[in-house]
Amino acid sequence: MTATTSAPTRVALIGAGRMGSFHAESLARRIPDAELAVIADPADGAAQRLAATVGCPRWTGDPAEAIVDPSIDAVVIVAPARTHAALVVAAAQAGKAVFCEKPMALTLDEADRAIVAAKDAGVALQVGFNRRFAADFRAAHQVVTAGGIGTPQLLRSVTRDPGLANPERVPPWTIYRETLIHDFDALLWLNPGARPVDVYAVADALVAPAYKASGLLDTSVVVIRFDNGAIATAEANFSAAYGYDVRGEVFGSAGMVTAGAHAQTSMRHYTASGIRQQTVRGDAALFHDAYTAEMAAFIGAARNDTTPEVTGHDARAALVLALAAIESVKAGRPVPISEVDA
């Protein structure tokens, strides 16, 4: 509710898909200091349609054109994962602040190039680990950093999506690169200062077994050991019948903190068949406020030239765990971090 005396931050949005549309709404309507200036998406008509919906004055099929536009202050990247790192580099080199959806990169080389590009350009680089902006996870993190649970000993992070829409389109290792990457970041964030030692992962195609042959893994458990002794478990599945299930738990020498809600509202219905509550059905419901808050934080970092709360280094650290998990599944054994990040 602060005054907006200075000009808004002009944003180019790269990607007009589902998450791109959400961020477009936030930028156009929910974040006073931001102005959604242009939407870019190579898909036929996608940028134009989204621009019409949110009242964005310009659109283009060419992300590069939007990135280099000198009237643009910041770039929000919500494109396919394989294009992320190159777009971050291009935006940074154009001197723009950059928000990039997770994963920021698929290889450590890519990640390093993105980090260096942002550093060299002196621009803010924020990555889309939205759980860090969810009120319950944030409160849990505050408890941990305030010493409220002592030294972490056991951690758990869970992600279960409500449904696997098009199994044939899911790239191999998506469960690590795009889903569990959230959990990896959450576990690193909730075990502050600790470094991972090794990773063991098992996975299977239980939701859509027919696609296992083509590389789909839809269910996984990952165990991570840290140098402070803590042992973390991350768990993902692509089809939760009851909705969208994201939880975190940190157990330590002085207590435990948990985060994650299943109930859609506080409404409870009592009948002869018991007590019933409705569940949260999707990420846009569960993380509506977190998605908005992370974008508002990015705009704030862009305007004030401050270090974002989630940086390229965080993206790289989570990627290291994803790469180790992938290697572990391939090798059928625990994989020391040094094997993937020498």
Next chain:
Amino acid sequence: MTATTSAPTRVALIGAGRMGSFHAESLARRIPDAELAVIADPADGAAQRLAATVGCPRWTGDPAEAIVDPSIDAVVIVAPARTHAALVVAAAQAGKAVFCEKPMALTLDEADRAIVAAKDAGVALQVGFNRRFAADFRAAHQVVTAGGIGTPQLLRSVTRDPGLANPERVPPWTIYRETLIHDFDALLWLNPGARPVDVYAVADALVAPAYKASGLLDTSVVVIRFDNGAIATAEANFSAAYGYDVRGEVFGSAGMVTAGAHAQTSMRHYTASGIRQQTVRGDAALFHDAYTAEMAAFIGAARNDTTPEVTGHDARAALVLALAAIESVKAGRPVPISEVDA
């Protein structure tokens, strides 16, 4: 997320206080089809300050000027309660759709004049009973209207504010006219089709006993009997140490439904002294989404010329219960509805 091809609804906001500021933010930023065109408040500088904050291009100290402005489509009234009804009449007579914060009126005559004015002008008139737009109360209402609890037999509605800031400024009977009026509406809404028969109320000044002599009542319990046999309890207090406490409960022949949340987030902290959750501290936190949704619904009704979900008749019905409760406190006995609304 629908396209906004037509021009936005131009809104005049009357009142730049705390709730006025919230609605100003909603109109300026959270509701795509609305345009906050002018803010009016007689208090020195208040309108101008709020206009600067939310980027509203015009302001005035004269509500009447804003209301008659022919470029204005709708008026949102968030002024002191005693001015509400006259402002509703003026806005309706100027042909504007009207949103009026509760209570819409302090007497039945006022309420009737407001209702008639809106009807004669053919404009939408919506009243600020925000609980009807809170997700949990809404889900509870759906259960009731779907027959999920059978016939209502016992109802309860609770409002406990986190703090009584300036007891010397609280007008007499505020607890009924401005606080319990929410509960009265909720109880009428959650017992659909039933009519109240009589009302018994007791009250005291327990939070700020020093102000009892000057008419302050800060704690009250009200019992309402309905013509379907249901018995309802409404309860209010002006100082809940743990935060903002709003709950509803409907018990019927086939079950029960409850609404109302105390926890601020799903975070739970477990230590040697037990499990701890943080509580919701204020109405702006608890009802952020409901306040926004009621305003969006109003803009929708204004644009589409549909009957709002909460009408002047609803305001009048809740007022009848408030008047009966006040009469009951004065008389020390149950008061038949016919005594206050012949």
Next chain:
Amino acid sequence: MTATTSAPTRVALIGAGRMGSFHAESLARRIPDAELAVIADPADGAAQRLAATVGCPRWTGDPAEAIVDPSIDAVVIVAPARTHAALVVAAAQAGKAVFCEKPMALTLDEADRAIVAAKDAGVALQVGFNRRFAADFRAAHQVVTAGGIGTPQLLRSVTRDPGLANPERVPPWTIYRETLIHDFDALLWLNPGARPVDVYAVADALVAPAYKASGLLDTSVVVIRFDNGAIATAEANFSAAYGYDVRGEVFGSAGMVTAGAHAQTSMRHYTASGIRQQTVRGDAALFHDAYTAEMAAFIGAARNDTTPEVTGHDARAALVLALAAIESVKAGRPVPISEVDA
């Protein structure tokens, strides 16, 4: 787990109905220091059947015989309410410690006679207000007495039975004398030191309206004002579709405490139709441990000649509220306590 070196307390049980059977099991099996020596019930064969079930060596159709038996140390009265007071007097005069199910008496004269008889005989007299022995209510009471909620301002007590089996057999005013008497005691206990000022009650036959003409009232709300300013609500209904619902709430100047569980176990089942928990279906499930604990406490008081935690005075105080509530329903107005207990 204390040693049982001394002889067990020999108990006569008067009444072999549902609650009598429960207490018989407790005395025979769950309370080491007690010995169930005789069961008396005038109903044909009832005492004998229960004696066989629990392994009690003697039975009789004549309560008086059991009471005067010199080998008996204590009498547990679980007979029809109208016989309670006279049985208490007889047992006290025979020098036995007495446990009497609620209500101990139906009139104040009866109550006074019972109290005086116990006092004159110097025997322990405990009344069956089992909520005082329920772990959650007990924890709530500890919070209140430790000052954890400051000064009580608003209280609530709820009793909803799962079903009304034989409406034709329910004596008039049962809802006050036998059901809400629990709530009256709970409210007095949870507002320590305060005295009731007046009582307002409304009631109806909503569960079994056909029996209203014959005096059945199955739904009631009662409002009690106390001399410390606190306002209490008690609420009862004879047919909760979802099970057995007993709750307490005390709100005060420094916070709130609540007690009462709906879920049968911690099990939660999540499916596409939401989260489901099973509910507690009956009092024997909800209060199993409380019923046992109150009986163990009685045996302890009988053995150690200490004042029981729930005395005849407590029974009388709750009865006063029941009588005032009955008078209020008859008169249709609030009834000062002085009207029923001059």
Next chain:
Amino acid sequence: MTATTSAPTRVALIGAGRMGSFHAESLARRIPDAELAVIADPADGAAQRLAATVGCPRWTGDPAEAIVDPSIDAVVIVAPARTHAALVVAAAQAGKAVFCEKPMALTLDEADRAIVAAKDAGVALQVGFNRRFAADFRAAHQVVTAGGIGTPQLLRSVTRDPGLANPERVPPWTIYRETLIHDFDALLWLNPGARPVDVYAVADALVAPAYKASGLLDTSVVVIRFDNGAIATAEANFSAAYGYDVRGEVFGSAGMVTAGAHAQTSMRHYTASGIRQQTVRGDAALFHDAYTAEMAAFIGAARNDTTPEVTGHDARAALVLALAAIESVKAGRPVPISEVDA
């Protein structure tokens, strides 16, 4: 509440420690069909002291004497783990029904000998996996076996003890043999019909690091893959600051079921510092009813010559997982079940 016409089952209790004392109380007082006839414990005075406490007429320092006593019908073994299997064999060969606390055996040879002995003697053999008798776990199991969550895909079982009293006395591998053995059984029971494929375990001494050198492991995470594709996680720690934490979770193709309670009672205390609930502090509080129910079930099986709900085969199956977990910790890699149980 059934009649006890036939003679009670005469039980010899082997072991007068903490759990032995609990079972002694159950046998002496809470299970009508049982008679605690003798207590045996080689520790000086232990059997005699417990016998005095629970009113058991006989005691001895020699378990063998109690086992061969022809007047004894059943033997309850609560001795140190290393003695379990031999005691089971001795009791079975003496023709007694046998209840053995977990772990029934420390090696597969021992387990096989115990199973064969019971089979050859035709006696009931029940093992102390008490979670199977806890109401919440039982309800969860019923949901799973009724198909309420579809096919299990992810399971979790957690055990966190409130405190590690004497780390110097904890034998190596206790966390698997005595603690996680419960979780292993729970996971096998909650994934009915599935067979484990391989096991990966990591462990550390985080609670009492000074004892790591002497073999203490107080924190562990175990991952088990099953032949139906399900992946299970078991997790244990010896020092939970907030009390005793036992939880189970089964996620499947059609939903999820969870069991496990943290709150001691339903009491909630709301203050300016939030909502507070007390936690369950120990196993005797959490599993009081489950411990009693498993013993009652054993007595029932002994009397009716039926197969117990938890058999020697179940003990062996859980032991296989413990042995694989131990091997995995030693080898630092996942261990196929075939490696420990060819």
